Amino acid sequence: MAISLLALQVLATVGMTAGTIALMFWLLLRARPSVLSETAGAIEPEKSTAWFTVVGGCIMSLAGLYGVLFQEVGWGGVVVAFLGLGAAGFMAPSLTSVHKVTWDQESIEGPSNLFGPTLGLRRTRLSWDDISRTGTTVTGYWFVESHDGRRVYWSFLYKGHGALAAFLHAKRPDLERPVSE
Numbered sequence: 001m002a003i004s005l006l007a008l009q010v011l012a013t014v015g016m017t018a019g020t021i022a023l024m025f026w027l028l029l030r031a032r033p034s035v036l037s038e039t040a041g042a043i044e045p046e047k048s049t050a051w052f053t054v055v056g057g058c059i060m061s062l063a064g065l066y067g068v069l070f071q072e073v074g075w076g077g078v079v080v081a082f083l084g085l086g087a088a089g090f091m092a093p094s095l096t097s098v099h100k101v102t103w104d105q106e107s108i109e110g111p112s113n114l115f116g117p118t119l120g121l122r123r124t125r126l127s128w129d130d131i132s133r134t135g136t137t138v139t140g141y142w143f144v145e146s147h148d149g150r151r152v153y154w155s156f157l158y159k160g161h162g163a164l165a166a167f168l169h170a171k172r173p174d175l176e177r178p179v180s181e
Contacts, residue, residue, distance in 0.1 A: 009067055009080050016056050036163050040104040043158040045094035053091040060084025090118040094157075098123070101154045103167060108144060110152040124150045128171045134178040142178035144168065 036042075064081030067073035093099060099119050101110030108131075112124035117139045130146040137143065142161075143151040154161060165177050 009063060009073065009076065012063065013060060013080060013083070016060065036160065040102070041160075041163055041167060042100055042102040043154060043160050043164055044097065044100040045155075045157050046159050047095065049157065050091050050094040054088045054095065057084040057086070057088030057091065061088065090116065093119065093121065101152060101158065101164060103164065108152050108164075108168075110154060112151055112153070114139070114141065114153065119153055124152060126150060126152055131172060131175065134168070134175050136178060144175075144178070 061081045061084030064073075064077040064079070064084060067077030068081065071077070098121055099111050101108065103109070107125050107127045109125040110123060111119040111121075113120040113122045114137065115121075119141070126144060126146045130148075131144045132147045133145050135143055135145065137153070141153045141155045143153045145151045154164065158164075168175065169177055
């Protein structure tokens with residue numbers, strides 16, 4: 001009985017993960033930047049995807065705890081509970097404006113550090129002239145980096161990330177684009 005419940009939890013986790021990814025891509029294909037003009041813009045993580053991930057992570061965590069406490073699932077339930085908590089916890093800051101990236105004719109401002117596989121809470125502003133390079137992290141975040149090592153990060157989960165890539169290219173055509181179009 002315990003093995004079949006664990007198998008059911010694993011299948012549910014895989015199904016939720018696949019569903020989350022499919023929903024994210026569907027939403028992001030239709031997403032536009034929060035703000036966009038010829039001289040300024042703002043992008044941020046897609047809120048409905050963030051909510052779905054936070055709620056889904058909480059449900060996974062509760063399912064894992066239920067399995068441990070009432071179904072004698074054992075360590076498999078503990079793993080599911082911690083995976084759910086991790087997903088919810090790492091995505092929760094994206095529900096606020098702390099991960100928003102804004103830009104105008106003078107500068108770009110946004111999240112400036114990584115916390116594990118996600119973005120932290122610190123922010124920084126970089127003038128376009130201070131940017132020395134662009135790049136991609138191991139966890140898939142794109143960034144612009146200043147001469148003194150400060151960075152602004154964003155990812156494909158940001159609504160309208162292509163608008164930022166286009167603005168960056170217009171302001172600094174000498175830099176390599178961090179995103180493939």
